[in-house]
Amino acid sequence: MKTDEIRSKYLKFFEERGAKLCASDSLVPSNDPTLLFTGAGMNQFKDYFLGIGKMDFRRATSCQKCIRTGDIMNVGVTSSHHTFFEMLGNFSFGDYFKREAITWAWEFLTGEMKIPESKLQVSVHETDGEAFNMWKDEIGVPESRIFRLGDHDNFWPADAPKLGPNGPCGPCSEIFYDRGEQYGPGIMDITHDCRRWVEIWNLVFTQFDRQDGGKLEPLSQCNIDTGMGLERMVSCMQQTETNMDIDIFLPIVNTIAEMAEKGYRKGEKSDDVLMRRVADHARAVTFCIGDGVLPANSHRGYVLKRLLRRAVLDGRTLGIREAFMDKLVPVVAEVMKQPYPEIAQRAENIAATVANEESKFLSTLDKGLTMIDMAVRQTKAEGKKTLSGATAFELYDTYGFPYELAEEVVEKEGLSLDREGFEQAMTEAKMKAREGAKMKGDVFAKGPITEVKKLTGETEFLGYDKEKAPGKVIAIICGENLVDEAGADSEVTVVLDKTTFYGESGGQIGDTGILVGPGNLVVAIDDTQKIDGLHFHVGRVESGTIKKGMEVSCEIDSARRLDIRRNHTVTHLLHKALHEVVGDRAEQKGSYVAPDRMRFDFQHGQALTRDERNRVEELVNGYILENHPVKTDVMSIENAKKAGAMALFGEKYGDTVRVVTVDGVSTELCGGTHMNETAPIGSFRIINEESVSAGVRRIEALTGAAAYRYGREQNDIISSLSRELKVGQEELYNRIQGILLEAKGLRKTTMILKREQVRSQLDEVKTIDLKGIKLAITNMGETLGPDLADAADAVKRKIGDEGVAILAGADSFKVGIVVTVGKNIAGKRLHAGNVIKKLAGMVGGGGGGRPDMAQAGGKEPQKLEEMLAAAQGVVEEELKD
Numbered sequence: 069m070k071t072d073e074i075r076s077k078y079l080k081f082f083e084e085r086g087a088k089l090c091a092s093d094s095l096v097p098s099n100d101p102t103l104l105f106t107g108a109g110m111n112q113f114k115d116y117f118l119g120i121g122k123m124d125f126r127r128a129t130s131c132q133k134c135i136r137t138g139d140i141m142n143v144g145v146t147s148s149h150h151t152f153f154e155m156l157g158n159f160s161f162g163d164y165f166k167r168e169a170i171t172w173a174w175e176f177l178t179g180e181m182k183i184p185e186s187k188l189q190v191s192v193h194e195t196d197g198e199a200f201n202m203w204k205d206e207i208g209v210p211e212s213r214i215f216r217l218g219d220h221d222n223f224w225p226a227d228a229p230k231l232g233p234n235g236p237c238g239p240c241s242e243i244f245y246d247r248g249e250q251y252g253p254g255i256m257d258i259t260h261d262c263r264r265w266v267e268i269w270n271l272v273f274t275q276f277d278r279q280d281g282g283k284l285e286p287l288s289q290c291n292i293d294t295g296m297g298l299e300r301m302v303s304c305m306q307q308t309e310t311n312m313d314i315d316i317f318l319p320i321v322n323t324i325a326e327m328a329e330k331g332y333r334k335g336e337k338s339d340d341v342l343m344r345r346v347a348d349h350a351r352a353v354t355f356c357i358g359d360g361v362l363p364a365n366s367h368r369g370y371v372l373k374r375l376l377r378r379a380v381l382d383g384r385t386l387g388i389r390e391a392f393m394d395k396l397v398p399v400v401a402e403v404m405k406q407p408y409p410e411i412a413q414r415a416e417n418i419a420a421t422v423a424n425e426e427s428k429f430l431s432t433l434d435k436g437l438t439m440i441d442m443a444v445r446q447t448k449a450e451g452k453k454t455l456s457g458a459t460a461f462e463l464y465d466t467y468g469f470p471y472e473l474a475e476e477v478v479e480k481e482g483l484s485l486d487r488e489g490f491e492q493a494m495t496e497a498k499m500k501a502r503e504g505a506k507m508k509g510d511v512f513a514k515g516p517i518t519e520v521k522k523l524t525g526e527t528e529f530l531g532y533d534k535e536k537a538p539g540k541v542i543a544i545i546c547g548e549n550l551v552d553e554a555g556a557d558s559e560v561t562v563v564l565d566k567t568t569f570y571g572e573s574g575g576q577i578g579d580t581g582i583l584v585g586p587g588n589l590v591v592a593i594d595d596t597q598k599i600d601g602l603h604f605h606v607g608r609v610e611s612g613t614i615k616k617g618m619e620v621s622c623e624i625d626s627a628r629r630l631d632i633r634r635n636h637t638v639t640h641l642l643h644k645a646l647h648e649v650v651g652d653r654a655e656q657k658g659s660y661v662a663p664d665r666m667r668f669d670f671q672h673g674q675a676l677t678r679d680e681r682n683r684v685e686e687l688v689n690g691y692i693l694e695n696h697p698v699k700t701d702v703m704s705i706e707n708a709k710k711a712g713a714m715a716l717f718g719e720k721y722g723d724t725v726r727v728v729t730v731d732g733v734s735t736e737l738c739g740g741t742h743m744n745e746t747a748p749i750g751s752f753r754i755i756n757e758e759s760v761s762a763g764v765r766r767i768e769a770l771t772g773a774a775a776y777r778y779g780r781e782q783n784d785i786i787s788s789l790s791r792e793l794k795v796g797q798e799e800l801y802n803r804i805q806g807i808l809l810e811a812k813g814l815r816k817t818t819m820i821l822k823r824e825q826v827r828s829q830l831d832e833v834k835t836i837d838l839k840g841i842k843l844a845i846t847n848m849g850e851t852l853g854p855d856l857a858d859a860a861d862a863v864k865r866k867i868g869d870e871g872v873a874i875l876a877g878a879d880s881f882k883v884g885i886v887v888t889v890g891k892n893i894a895g896k897r898l899h900a901g902n903v904i905k906k907l908a909g910m911v912g913g914g915g916g917g918r919p920d921m922a923q924a925g926g927k928e929p930q931k932l933e934e935m936l937a938a939a940q941g942v943v944e945e946e947l948k949d
Contacts, residue, residue, distance in 0.1 A: 069181075071302045071316045072406045075131055075156070077180050078296070082129035082158045085172060090130040092154075094720045095359040096368065104368055105135035109157030110293045115521060116161040117236055117274065119289045121600060122525030126163035131156050131298065131407065133355055137371060140378075144345030147263060147303070147310040151375060152352035154298040162289035169271045169292045170202050173243060177269070181305060187246045189213040189258050189265065193222040193239030199273070203241070215258060224272040224293075229282050236287060237278045243269040245304045268304060269296045312344040316403045320347040323399050328386035342382040349379035350396040351404075357418045358411050360657070362761055363425040369761075376422065377429050384433075391430060394423035410715075417653050417671055424673060424763045436463055440474055444481045453482075457489020464490075465497065516545045517599060520563055526601030531568040531579070532700070532741065535626050539564035539583075541618045545604075553615040560614065562591065562605040568622045569605055570629075571598025575659035576636055576740040581624035588612045589620065629741065631663035634771045637698060637730070637743045638688065638752055642668050642767065643714075644734040645687035649680050656716055657764050661740065667768045669760060676757050676765070684767075688752045695747035697731045713737050751775045826851055826859050835867055838940070839947055841893060842871040845939045847932070851877040852884040857923065860886035872898060874907070874939050876932060883911045883926035883935075895919035897948045906942045910935040 083089045093112035097103045100114060109132040115121045116128075132155045142149040160169070177183045190209060192199040194216040203209045219227050221242075228237040244258045244265045252264030274291040276284040299311040306314050312321060324343045325332040332343055356372045363373040376393060383392055401415040411418070443459050460474050475485045520543045530537045544551050545561040554560045562583065572578035578596030583589070583605065589612030597604045614620070639659050646654040650672055658669040676684070703711075705725050713727045714736045721737060728738040730746065743749060750772040760766045770778050786797055795803045826848070835842040844863050848856055856877050863873040869890040876885045885907055887900040894900065900922040908915045908924035911931045915924020926935075 069302075069305050071298065071314060074181075074302055074305060075154070075298060075407060078156045078176065079129055079131060081176050081180055082127075082172070085127070085168075087127040087129040087158055088125040090128050091720070092131060092133045095133055095135050095356055096361060098720050104371065106132065107134050107136050108132070109134075109155045109295055110159065113159055113161070115600065116159075117291050117293070118518070118521075119162060120518060120521035121602075123161065126161045128159045128161075129157065130159075133359075133408075135352060135356065135371075137375075143348050144312070144341045144343075148266070148297070148300050150299060150311065150348050150352075152348065152355055156296040156298050156301070158292070158294050160292035162291065165275075165290050165292060166199055166271075166273050167202060167206070169273070169294060170199065170207060170241065173269055173271060173294070174207050177243065181301075183245065183304075185209075189215070189244045189246070191215045191217050191222055191242045191244070191258060193241075194218055196222075196239040196241070196273070199239070199241050213257070224270075224274075228278050229284060232278065232282075234278050234280065236274050236291070237276050237284070238272060238274040238290075240270055240272040242267050242271070247304065247307075266300060266304060268301050270294060310344065312347060317344075317347055319403050320350055320396060320399050323396060324350075324383070324386070327388050327392050327395070328383070330386065339386060342386050346379045346382045346386075346396075349375045349382075350393060351400050353379070353393065353422060354397050354400040354411060354418055355408075357421050358408075358414060362421065362657075362764060364761065373425065373429075376425055380426055380429055381433075391423060391426045393426050394419040397422055414655070417655055420653065420673060421671070421763050428762065436466075437477075439463055440477055444478060444483060447483060448481070454484045454486050457486035457491070458493050460485055460490045461493035461497070464494075516543075516548055516550050517602075517604075519543075519550055520545070520602060521600065524563070524565065524602070527564060527571075527603040528566040529568075529570070529603065530566055530622075531570050531624065531629075534568050535629065536621060536623045537566065537568045538619055539566040539622050541614060541616050541620060544614060544616055551616075553613055554609055555613045556609050556611055558609045560591065560607060560609060562593075562607070562614065563602055564605065564620070564622065566622075567596075567603050567605070568624050569593060569596040569603060570624075570632075570741055571596045571603040573598045574738065574740050575639070576632060576661040577663070579624045579629060579632075581622070582610075583607075583614070583620040583622060585612065585614065585618050585620040589614055589618075591620075628663045631772060631774075632661055633741050633743050634749045635663070635666035636661045636738075636740045637746065638692075638749055638769070638771050639666060639668050640728065640730055640734050640736055640738070640742075641688045641691045641746070641752075642684070642769070643670070643736070644691070644730075645684045646670055646672075648687055649683050650676070664774055665755075665768060665770055667766055669764055669766045671763055672765045673763050675759070681754060681757060685752060685754050691730070691733050692746045692749045692752060694732075695745050696733055697745050698742050699729050699731065700742065701727045701729070703727060708737060711735060751779075753778050822851070822855070825849075826855060830859060830862055830866070833863055833866070835871065836940070838943065840870070841890075841897070841947070842867045843940065843943060844871065844873045844875075845936055846873075846875050847936055848875050848877040850879050852879065852882070856884050856886050860888050860921075864888040864890065869893075872903075872943060874903070874936075874943075876907075876936060878929035878932045880929065881927075883913060883929050883932055885911075885913075885915070885924045885926070885935075887917075887922045889920050891920060898943070898946055902946055903942055906946075907935055907939060910938060 079089055093106050095106050097106050097111055100111060103111060109130050113128060116123055134153050134155050135151060137151055139149050140151060143151055177188065178185055190203050192214065200214060203214050204211055219229050222240050223229065224237060224240050245268045247264055247266055252262040255262050255264050258265040272293040274293055275287055277287050278284055299314060302314045303311045308314050321332050321343050324346050330339055333340055353372060353376050361368045361372050363369050379393055397419040398415050401412040405412040440463055443455060447455050455478050460471060463474055464471060471490055478485045524542045541562060542565055543563040544554055546554055546558060569579040569581065570576065581593050583591040583593060590610040591607050591614055592610050593605045593607040595606040597606065639661060643656055654670045654672050656670055660667045702724060705721050705723055708725050708727050712735055725737050726739050727735060728742055729735045752769060752771050753775040754767055754769045755778060756768040758766055786800065790797050790800055793803050829848060833844050833846050835844045844867055848859060851859060856875060860873055860875045863875065867873060869892040871890045873888045876883060885904060887904045889898050889900045899919045901916045901918060904915050904917060904922040904924045908926055911926030912928035913924055913926030916922055
């Protein structure tokens with residue numbers, strides 16, 4: 069049975085039992101900033117489990133894309149660990165409970181999957197007699213195949229009664245599959261830790277609210293949260309040795325084997341582990357980028373970068389010397405195209421991002437080689453025979469330098485590597501990572517927003533058609549508290565049942581304006597935010613008193629909204645123009661739509677040329693002048709896709725979507741506010757184009773009156789330059805080029821004169837004999853920096869291997885000092901670094917250096933002569949016989 073078939077069977081099974089089939093949430097959680105990645109099917113249903121907000125259904129089923137990195141070291145080693153995986157789930161929000169969850173799980177496994185009952189065992193929480201009796205009496209599982217386990221094994225979250233966190237929790241029941249005698253001869257039940265018995269399904273009965281002190285209070289709404297790892301289930305059904313030998317994994321593994329010119333399961337087992345790990349990471353990287361995550365140095369982007377880096381290192385260990393990860397993207401896309409067609413559609417863009425990051429890392433790896441060479445030299449200089457494990461781990465952690473490769477390099481230099489120290493540093497890092505991965509605090513955050521969700525469903529937005537409309541006050545927040553009323557001068561956040569104020573989302577900034585009500589009430593709204601479908605009006609009570617339940621008039625700043633509409637519609641025109649000029653790979657990666665400007669981030673590997681930028685600007689202005697009608701339709705997501713509507717990379721859409729069509733130009737899914745036709749946009753000017761991250765460019769632009777003012781300001785600057793330089797505008801460029809050439813020539817002449825002056829000064833350098841050495845002390849005037857260092861080298865050559873040169877210069881702000889010591893006495897009779905420390909201190913500075921050469925600076929140029937006068941005495945003090 070193929071993976072796609074098992075996935076479909078599961079979802080259909082629960083859909084037939086009244087569950088709403090829900091699409092997978094993005095790997096970037098859509099409504100939970102506390103999570104780095106979506107790691108479970110229940111994440112997107114957080115509010116449903118709490119019974120707050122609008123609930124469109126009480127039964128759901130999904131196949132959720134997940135990322136977990138807590139056990140990353142086991143990936144490829146064990147039979148079932150992954151970073152990216154799919155989690156099948158069925159959920160009940162105050163609807164069915166234990167009986168249905170247990171009955172349907174058994175029906176699916178024994179009926180749909182045709183698994184013999186003798187191959188299954190179950191566990192329940194040691195206190196859950198209800199579930200035990202259901203399995204024994206209603207399902208008919210023999211008591212000898214039902215196991216009562218404790219809080220660690222059969223409670224969610226694990227150990228929650230004693231250790232927390234607070235929040236919804238409950239006992240669980242797990243179902244185990246017997247993989248056969250070959251995976252554990254004689255081991256007949258799940259109480260033994262072995263590969264024979266595999267947990268394939270976890271049924272969580274969320275029935276308690278864990279409170280401080282471990283108190284378990286019954287929930288008013290009992291829920292069901294189940295999870296079945298798809299890859300693990302498929303492995304059992306296809307009877308493969310590991311999850312990574314199943315039909316959706318094997319093509320990736322085999323491609324890696326071909327690249328490495330090794331046979332999978334035909335050589336070293338260590339090679340097989342690496343191939344499986346690279347295959348896992350290739351899936352994780354592909355889907356992360358597919359959901360809009362880009363390589364970065366923090367948060368999700370850092371996790372992505374680490375996964376890609378580990379895979380590249382494993383590839384190198386396998387013998388793959390060239391960049392290869394981008395070539396795995398189309399393989400991943402092909403095997404996953406049925407459930408995730410968007411990955412196949414964007415495979416080229418994803419591969420381009422991977423190739424760019426891999427190329428950068430390969431150059432970083434070379435830096436690691438340089439660093440280990442420096443560490444070896446330092447270890448030898450210190451007279452040691454062992455390179456520290458902490459240094460080896462730093463190379464591993466910072467540059468991804470594997471221990472084995474470091475060990476090989478070190479041994480060639482006649483040193484050993486402290487493996488125990490390396491493993492200790494690795495263990496400490498793992499412990500920190502695991503601590504960071506643990507659930508912290510309450511399972512679901514509490515606060516005023518959560519309380520508001522209990523009061524109402526989503527805010528009805530009327531602002532597509534109206535700029536002024538009545539709304540009822542549902543909630544008032546002052547600080548962190550819900551209040552019933554707020555008087556003049558109060559800072560408030562107001563929630564209404566209906567509003568004309570657009571809440572910031574989709575890149576479009578929130579509306580401003582006023583709320584007007586009885587009793588001379590005026591609330592000035594400075595911002596509007598949208599969170600989980602609720603519009604939060606942020607502002608200040610100017611006069612009167614706002615009260616819960618009061619009806620107010622919502623009046624937006626219409627002129628500001630018009631400018632925002634111009635800028636939002638032009639993002640669609642710009643997106644189309646970029647596709648025309650640089651190709652379809654120029655996908656939107658983000659935007660910011662404000663009244664005074666807009667910016668647009670898009671995927672592209674290099675800066676736009678001047679011609680490309682001009683062409684984009686011309687196309688957008690052409691679309692504006694042609695006055696294309698702009699229309700908005702609300703339709704199902706399926707119909708929108710059929711209509712060719714463009715969806716944004718990594719965005720998740722509901723069953724019903726808004727489709728914005730600029731007639732003859734573009735069709736996109738978009739919830740923002742737009743113009744009715746393009747001509748009133750006026751004009752479009754690009755003011756900047758730059759890189760914002762690897763493979764992503766940003767255009768900043770203006771429209772309407774702002775674009776006109778920008779053009780006028782630019783023209784004023786050009787006119788002023790023309791007047792100053794006394795040439796026409798058409799000759800301005802050539803005139804400026806001429807001035808720049810003249811300036812370049814003058815700089816060259818000045819440099820020549822300066823060098824001649826330095827040479828003249830050097831000719832006049834005099835030395836004195838001091839305890840058998842020649843000492844030269846010279847004031848070099850305003851000569852500083854590299855010129856001063858060059859001069860010191862020249863004096864050093866002039867006075868020989870037993871000479872000392874002290875040269876100093878200064879301008880109005882700083883002092884420069886250079887001390888050189890001949891090779892016959894450097895480090896033996898005199899150390900340049902020790903001399904310069906004392907000299908620099910006399911002019912308010914500091915510095916140091918080698919025994920033969922040292923440089924320093926100072927902040928008190930007025931003390932230069934005083935320092936030079938004392939220099940001979942300093943040398944005498946430091947000079948050894």
